[in-house]
Amino acid sequence: MVELLSTIATQKDATPAQVALAWLLAQKPWIVPIPGTTKLNRLEENLGAVNVELTGEDLQQINAAASHITVHGERYTEAGEKLTGR
Template identity: 55%
Template sequence: MLPTCGELGIGFVPFSPLGKGFLTGKIDQNTSFTDGDIRSSIPRFSPEARQANQALVDLLGRIAARRNATSAQVALAWLLAQKPWIVPIPGTRSLSRLAENVAAADLELTADDLAEIDDIAVKIRVQGDRYPAHLQQLIDR
């Protein structure tokens, strides 16, 4: 899809680029979700999937520590470094998180940072579906 967007001059807007909070590093296999939190019904947020997917969060965290940034900023900066027509729209309910997300635009990852993310991320097989089966059927229509 991305090569077609590039050829046609169409922008791409990734939805939930921080994985509903998972890529921020604030959620792990021991996190409990409150009643009504949609993540409690999403297979990717089962404790087993979160444990299996932790390698990706750890990767972002290592780079964030080196760059004096947050994992969320590294994830967003990586997206922004891909193509100028990729514009992520992270959601937030907090002004402090909004400021954190905006600051990702000023984080310039090095070629080594980008290569490290790409090299390791392709080896990580993300576990768990993005949505419960009943919702995924609606999306797939």
């Protein structure tokens, strides 16, 4: 996945992080990524994701790569889950 994002980033004169954020933005209009950073240069980099235009082929390649990733484990520990109110 990292290699794919890096390849697309190079083609778009962007960073892999910008491509990843652009992919998230392309999913649904109500999905809003909230990347965390304490560095101004990273904030500026993240904001640049709105200028990355992914083609249908780009999206297809990223989706295909993402479909091969298996997520393991729970989102929260048992104690953390209790704090979510669910």
